[in-house]
Amino acid sequence: xxxxxxxxxxxxxxxxxxxxxxxxxxxxxxxxxxxxxxxxxxxxxxxxxxxxxxxxxxxxxxxxxxxxxxxxxxxxxxxxxxxxxxxxxxxxxxxxxxxxxxxxxxxxxxxxxxxxxxxxxxxxxxxxxxxxxxxxxxxxxxxxxxxxxxxxxxxxxxxxxxxxxxxxxxxxxxxxxxxxxxxxxxxxxxxxxxxxxxxxxxxxxxxxxxxxxxxxxxxxxxxxxxxxxxxxxxxxxxxxxxxxxxxxxxxxxxxxxxxxxxxxxxxxxxxxxxxxxxxxxxxxxxxxxxxxxxxxxxxxxxxxxxxxxxxxxxxxxxxxxxxxxxxxxxxxxxxxxxxxxxxxxxxxxxxxxxxxxxx
Numbered sequence: 001x002x003x004x005x006x007x008x009x010x011x012x013x014x015x016x017x018x019x020x021x022x023x024x025x026x027x028x029x030x031x032x033x034x035x036x037x038x039x040x041x042x043x044x045x046x047x048x049x050x051x052x053x054x055x056x057x058x059x060x061x062x063x064x065x066x067x068x069x070x071x072x073x074x075x076x077x078x079x080x081x082x083x084x085x086x087x088x089x090x091x092x093x094x095x096x097x098x099x100x101x102x103x104x105x106x107x108x109x110x111x112x113x114x115x116x117x118x119x120x121x122x123x124x125x126x127x128x129x130x131x132x133x134x135x136x137x138x139x140x141x142x143x144x145x146x147x148x149x150x151x152x153x154x155x156x157x158x159x160x161x162x163x164x165x166x167x168x169x170x171x172x173x174x175x176x177x178x179x180x181x182x183x184x185x186x187x188x189x190x191x192x193x194x195x196x197x198x199x200x201x202x203x204x205x206x207x208x209x210x211x212x213x214x215x216x217x218x219x220x221x222x223x224x225x226x227x228x229x230x231x232x233x234x235x236x237x238x239x240x241x242x243x244x245x246x247x248x249x250x251x252x253x254x255x256x257x258x259x260x261x262x263x264x265x266x267x268x269x270x271x272x273x274x275x276x277x278x279x280x281x282x283x284x285x286x287x288x289x290x291x292x293x294x295x296x297x298x299x300x301x302x303x304x305x306x307x308x309x310x311x312x313x314x315x316x317x318x319x320x321x322x323x324x325x326x327x328x329x330x331x332x333x334x335x336x337x338x339x340x341x342x343x344x345x346x347x348x349x350x351x352x353x354x355x356x357x358x359x
Contacts, residue, residue, distance in 0.1 A: 004032065005191075006137075006191075006281070007188040007191035007192075008119060008188050009188035009215070010189060011174065011223075011340050012190065012335065013073050013221060013334055013335065014333050015224060015331070015332060015333075016318075017317045017318065018317070018318045018319050019319060022319050022321050024309070024312040024313050024315060026321070027312045027321055027322070028322040029042060029312060029315075030039055031228060031229055031323060032065075033206055033228070034115075034116070034165060034166070036144070037115055037116060039066060039091070041304065042065070042066070042228065042229040043060070043063075043066075043229065043231075043232065043304065044065060044068060044093070044221070044229060044232070045057070045066075046068060046232060047093075047094075047118055047209065047238075048070055048258075048259075048260055049070045049072040049243060050237055050242060050244060050256050051236055051242055051243070051257075052236075052242075052243075053081050053243045054069070054081040054082075055241040055242075055243075057069060058088060058240055059300045060094065060208070060236075060300070060304075061088075061091050063304040064151065064304075064308075065304065066115075066116070067085075067092060068094065068120075068231075069082055069093070069095065071094070071095040071096055072265060072268045075108050075224070076108070078105070079109055079112040080112075082094055082113065082306075083113065091116075092114060092116075093115060094117065094283045095118045096117060096119055096120065096121075098128040098129055103135055103136070103139075106139075106141065106143075108233050110143055111139055114143070115143075116145075116146060117143050117144070117145050118168070119145065119146070120149075120150070120168075121135060122149065122171070122261065122288065123149070123150075124147050124149050124167075124168070125155030125200035129159075130158070131194060132138075133147060134216060136280040137162075137163045145163065145164055145166070146164070146165065147164040147166070147167060147202060148208070149158045149168050149169065150167065150168070150169060151186060151192040151195075152196070153195040156169075156199055156207075158201070160203055160205050165205060166208060167196065167200070167205060167207055167208070168210045168231065169196050169208065169227070170192065170193070170231075171185060172186030172187075173188070173189045173210075174210075174212065175212075175214075176257060176259035176262070177211065178261070179288045179289075180290050180292060182286070183288065188192060189211065189212045190222075193222060193226045193227050195238045197225065197227070206229065207228050208230065209225075209227035209231065213230060213250075213299075214227035215356070215357065216307050216309070216310020216356055217310060219307060219310060219314070220311055220326060221332075223323060223326045223327065224327060224330035225332075226327065234257065236303065237257035237294050238254065238293075238296055238323070239297045239299060240296075240297075240299045241300045244256050252296075253296035254294060255296055256292075256293055257292055257293060257294045258289065258290065259288070259290055259291070262290055262291045263291070265289065265291075266285050266287065302355060303355070306355050307356075309356075310356060314326075318330055345357070
């Protein structure tokens with residue numbers, strides 16, 4: 001075994017302020033995710049059954065991003081959700097797995113106009129993922145393919161060589177994911193992104209950071225590390241557009257939020273994502289996620305507005321007029337635990353939280 005490597009995540013680093021002539025209001029946060037998919041904001045809503053169906057995808061697209069319809073739906077139902085978005089001439093993606101039925105799912109989704117196929121698994125650096133990717137490519141479908149999730153440069157290079165257009169990075173950083181504790185597997189997100197970015201440098205492939213975003217400041221950190229776009233689940237969960245009804249507990253409204261590795265989600269169809277059989281007996285599952293609730297947040301457009309503002313503020317501090325400039329200009333500084341606590345609100349009792357800062 002090699003010497004143990006240090007790995008860092010969002011809370012371990014800060015971006016150094018740089019000389020700047022850039023005003024946040026004059027920054028450009030648009031992104032060409034593919035030749036066809038041009039986004040005004042580099043944000044994606046995750047393919048989770050408590051985050052993205054057509055309502056979320058429509059709202060994301062209208063706000064400049066793109067939503068990925070989850071795959072805990074029958075092929076017909078998922079395709080219908082895609083169709084609802086395409087009727088409004090908006091970009092939309094959809095997730096598939098690695099099962100025998102997923103080639104039919106791809107055909108149906110493409111037939112309904114989907115703009116992006118996402119091969120969505122817990123371990124993208126696996127034989128089953130490479131096989132389904134190869135099979136889709138052999139059908140010569142003119143559709144960009146995003147593949148994930150991975151956390152190493154070795155995995156990224158393999159997926160690129162097999163034809164992935166976009167690579168999704170993140171094993172275990174999500175708020176409802178327990179993979180790192182249950183399986184002991186993962187790489188802290190900043191290091192994972194940097195390792196992937198380093199090995200893919202100069203190649204025609206995009207990188208998505210998936211998971212671990214808690215504050216808008218994490219967005220610029222992810223891009224500085226090498227990501228082109230950011231996928232989020234918990235940030236968008238609990239909004240008006242997320243699936244499910246809101247419910248009341250002690251005078252507060254909530255909505256359900258669960259990991260796709262939770263027992264509930266696996267029972268509903270996502271067990272394939274974790275390479276487990278779809279057992280009728282729930283005790284046979286080995287979950288890698290939890291189920292919970294998040295406070296109701298209102299319309300997702302308000303969240304996206306704050307995310308955009310936070311990202312643009314970061315760009316102003318480091319003199320980045322466009323997203324690519326973040327990678328050029330950014331310098332990280334590693335901080336201590338004391339530095340992290342100093343970064344948070346301290347020595348005061350908050351009487352009212354803001355939309356972009358909640359503990």
